[in-house]
Amino acid sequence: MKILFGKIFYIFVFIILSVCSTFASDFGIDSVTYDDSNNFISINSMSIEDFNFSGIKLYIVEQEKKAYFDIPSAVLKCPKKDLILNSKYINEIVVSQFSNDPNIVRVVVYYNEGFNPKNIRLKFLNNSFFVQFLYPSLNNYYFQSIYSSSKPLEFYENTKIQYKIPAEKNSVFNQINSSFNNNSDQDDLMLSNEDVLLKSKYYVENIKFKGAIPVIYGAGSYTLSKPMYLANPSRAVFDLHNTTINPSIHNKEFPIVGAETIKIAQFDKNTARIVITSPSPEKFIPIIYPDTQRLVFLDSKTVSPQNLFTTNTNLTLIQNEKTNDLNYGLKFIFNKPLLVGISNLSNSLDLYLYNLSSNKDIKSELVGTPFENIIVKDISHNGGVKLSLKTELFSDFNIHLGADGKTLRLKAKLDKPFDSKISVPEPVVAKVPAFTPHNDGKHYVIIDAGHGGSDVGATRNNIYEKDITLDVAKRVEKLLKAKGNYVIAMTRENDNTVSLQERVDMSEVFNPDIFISIHVNSSNSDSPYGLETHYYKENSLQLAKCVHASMLNNIDSKDRGLFKSKFYVINHTTAPAILVETGFISNPQERSQLVTESRKNATAKAIAEGIDEYFK
DSSP states (O other), X not given: OHHHHHHHHHHHHHHHHHHHHHHHHSEEEOEEEXXXXXXXXXXXXXXXXXXXXXXOOOEEEGGGTEEEEEEETEEEXXXXXXXXXXXXXXXXXXXXXXXXXXXXEEEEEEEXXXXXXXXXXXXXXXXXXXXXXXXXXXXXXXXXXXXXXXXXXXXXXXXXXXXEEEOOXXXXXXHHHHHTOOOGGGSOEEEEEEEEXXXXXXXXXXXXXXXXXXXXXXXXXXXXXXXXXXXXXXXXXXXXXXXXXXXXXXXXEEEOXXXXXXXXXXXXXXXXXXXXXXXXXXXXXXXXXXTSSEEEEEETTTOOGGGGOSOOXXXXXXXXXXXXXXXXXXXXXXXXXXXXXXXXXXXXXXXEETTBOOOTTTGGGGTTSTXXXXXXXXXXXXXXXXXXXXXXXXXXXXXXXXXXXXXXXXXEEESSOOOXXXXXXXXXXXXXXXXXXXXXXXXXXXXXXOOBTTBOOSEETTEEHHHHHHHHHHHHHHHHHHTSSEEEEESOSSSOOOOHHHHHHHHHHHOOSEEEEEEEEOOSSSOOOOEEXXXXXXXXXXXXXXXXXXXXXXXXXOEEEEEEOOOHHHHXXXXXXXXXXXXXXXXXXXHHHHTSHHHHHHHHHHHHHHHHHHHO
């Protein structure tokens, strides 16, 4: 009997332990909140740290206009959430316990006509799971303020959220109604309004490290302020306005390297303060990711930013903006998202465009603007481009990042009106040959060999862009002249320096039918290779298509596409104008090809045939 009782006892203990281990593997969802300002819901748990959400999938039921996903091994500890949203795109969000064996929480999103459910994003951040809704832009474009030299206005937003709640059972009607319906989920429902005060735009969840690089993780969108540098101890102070933080990391100190530390605190009800303690705190540069969800502090003296990005970007357009005599702006447009660092020491604002491949023509676009004294230089060793602006002329400035991370806008306010007549030197009148007006039915073409003289262009292993472009340009000239119906002008026929404006002046005097600028591409990475053709004005698109197609037919390299780019020479010439990038000097394999006779001949043949096709 004792043996039997012992066996039963052990079986009972085993069952209890099995049940406990089952419950231990599940985690509880403590709350579900909706953020109307940033269009996401957060599903929060205090009992989960490293749950793998990678297996969660979003399912779309188009005929019912709903999308849903299941969270496995989850128990909804808070009441079921049924949110009715006053939104053009999302109608209702339901978070409920779908099953108890196994434990599954289901999130269902009911959307309206015009919303693409593929724009629902699922993100896991420490103890919170975020469901983000990427609404179509209502204003063509949206810019997020990422940096301000002055404190921005406090952000408070009132919003109404409606919850579905069961109807009261104290009415005779509801008592009768419920007696005919045993399913409590089908009980009559009422809508209850709840006022919610959203006091922040950004929520900081945690600080983690990527190697020796501290990374602040959060949700929403932040605005970084001008830093303060203090002594005893030596430290840098950055404020994130309109930001709240996870209470569990308030004033918690994280070691960086040696005695260097970083911590974040809730400085006041709507400001988070980041403090970096270091013998040289000014070396830490805040880096903004394109999604504005993460904020990195890079030790610019000892740590390379290379492992922070995998994709390089190219500058396609610079636009000058003027609101009035005191307010000016610059807009940089890139073909891929930008990783930007911002440093604001003494009288200089430095922008580190870490994954920008080239600084071509940035300076030329700023002539005659308050930004013409910006210093542009490559970031040594690490790649990228650094822009340095002297800020003594400005009383205030703000930096904005486009919603897709591909546009950077600098807005500045001057102390006094800008006088371009004082700042801009008189234009140099170029010496141009006297050409006979072309009224003979022939095709007049300007061939522009990029760079030259002291301007060597891109360089690798003592190979200069200026030499390749001149060689190819002369070959194109020879091929076109051999056809008999072309008149050619060269912006340079030797290794001499010709300014961008001089090239434009030559074109305006010559009055050609087309303008062709020949270049060789370059990147901080040695992996990119291939052919690009750039145009800016609509009258140049057909020419760009013809020449680009011919290059693809004649040159064995990658098609990198057509780009609408505001390079100086193709923007300021009257005639249809294009700029061809004939390959990457930074790529070892393509560089070895670019200097060969066969590649030069193939390139010249491609350009000449493309021009001929255009005139046909």
